[in-house]
Amino acid sequence: MKDKEVAKLVEQEEKRQKSVINLIASENYVSQDVLDALGSEFTNKYAEGYSGHRYYGGNEISDKVEDLCQARALKLFKLSPSKWHVNVQALSGxxxxxxxxxGLVPLGGTVMGMSLTEGGHLTHGHKVSATGKFWRAVQYGVNSKTEQIDYEAVAKLAKKEKPNIIVAGFTAYPRVVDFKRFRKITDLSGAYLMVDLSHTAGLVAGNACPSPFPYADVVTTTTHKTLRGPRSALIFSRIDNRELYKKIDKAVFPGLQGGPHLNQIAAVAVALKEAGSPAFKKYAKQVVKNAQVLAGELKRLGWRIVSGGTDTHLVLVDTWMDGKGVSGKEASDKLEKAGIIVNKNTIPGETRSPMDPSGLRLGTAAETTRGKKEKDMKKIAQKIDEILKK
Ligand SMILES: Cc1ncc(COP(=O)(O)O)c(C=O)c1O
Structure with a gap:
């Protein structure tokens, strides 16, 4: 790179990434092939529209890369192209x-999702997000005792509020989700079922977590967490006489975006092929095993694990423990000083502030990519314990 200033920053970031233990649950390390596709000439091309229907010339190769990405996405999740459509142009989750x-909810209609404090994402209807401003948001949480989804309560709320869409999908929920149960709830209330699979898409692809596809109308996912691709997103929609996919495609372009980022689409295609390999299946299972060992060891050392454990890549730790421990901010600051990167997080029934909440969210996707196994996770848990008790 001729630009020495930026080259230096890139080098510094590469060094930083290599020198830390990365337990950020939403991050991962992509392959060189993914990086090469991201830095390819596709970045130069404008391709407004969809494959075969573009507003610009010179797109015969762009069409091929978009088609390839779509075909690989459907194949990875074992979906028939006659039953499912996938949009690969959304710029991120x-x-x-x-x-x-x-595409699917009239302005002012109702979006029902899990609240941010209990494990949902901002885009599931939080008031500071456009999703909570343009639509009426109804939020559900977890059961205060089990700290897991209370499906009865979700059903009751859906019956009362009659949402247009129910979002099942989370940013800080460590447990597998009963998608069949969500389907029943949406059927009773007449809503669409949208699964936001962002966190566990790689685990579903690797057969380490149950698939939502038999039950959902729409599945969205980021491509950069457990799926180990570039920053981007996929929107899968069931093909039937409701023609949801046409409405969603129109909402992506021209509703919200102009030209797609073809370099990202090429890099997603690379990641999707990688995720279909036998090695990735082993990886996905190891990610979950590692998270379970991390949670188990922290628990043994006296830390409270939200919901008692994990079925995924994610561990939510109550570090505050009603004042007996340390706050989430203090914990994450102390760990960062020692080279362990995590994020502070609210826990169900949060009593503190989002800037200094009661817990930490830990994830094993990135460190598993770097070859870490159960014995390493035990050591990491012991190191965390030692640092936090100092
Ligand atoms: C469940 C979920 N949905 C959506 C997003 C948003 O993704 P992005 O940061 O790519 O916009 C995230 C990101 O953390 C997420 O966890």
Whole structure:
């Protein structure tokens, strides 16, 4: 790179990433092939429209890369192209979710999702997000005792509020989700079922977590967490006489975006092929095993694990423990000083502030990519314990 200033920053960031233990649950390390596709000439091309229907010339190769990405996405999740459509143009997870609401929910209609404090995402209807401003948001949480989804309570709320869409999908929920149960709830209330699979898409692809596809109308996912791709998103929609996919495609373009980022689409295609390999299946299972060992060891050392454990890549730790421990901010600051990168997080029934909440969210996707196994997770848990008790 001729630009020495930026080259230096890139080098510094590469060094930083290599020198830390990365337990950020939403991050991962992509392959060199993904990086190469991201830095390819596709970045130069404008391709407004969809494959075969573009507003610009010179797109015969762009069409091929978009088609390939779509075909690989459907294949990875074992979906028939006659039954499912996938849009690969959303620029990231938040615009993908926004596009689904824009396509399927009339402005002022009702979006029902899990609240941010209990494990949902901003784009599931939080008041500071456009999704909570353009639509009426109804939020559900977890059961205060089990700290897991209370499906009875979700059903009751849906019956009362009659949402247009129910979002099942989370940013800080460590347990597998009963998608069949969500389907029953949406059937009773007449809503669409949208699953936001952002966190566990790689685990579903690797057969380490149950698939939502038999039950959902729409599945959105980021491609950069457990799926280990570039920053982007996919929107899958069931093909039937409701023609949801047409409404969603229109919402992405021209509703929300102009030209797609073809370099991202090429890089997603690379990641999707990688995620279909036998090695990735082993990886996905190891991610979950690692998270379970991390949670188990922290628990043994006296830390409270929200919901008692994990079925995924994610561990939510109550570090505050009603004042007996340390706050989430203090914990994350102390760990960062020692080279362990995590994020502070609210826990169900949060009593503190979002800037200094009661817990930490830990994830094992990134460190598992770097080859870490159960014995390493035990050591990491012991190191965390030692640092936090100092
Ligand atoms: C469940 C969920 N949905 C959507 C998003 C948004 O993705 P992005 O940051 O790519 O906009 C996230 C990101 O953390 C997420 O966890």
């Amino acid at each position: 938040s615009p993908a979710n926004l596009a689904v609401y824009l």
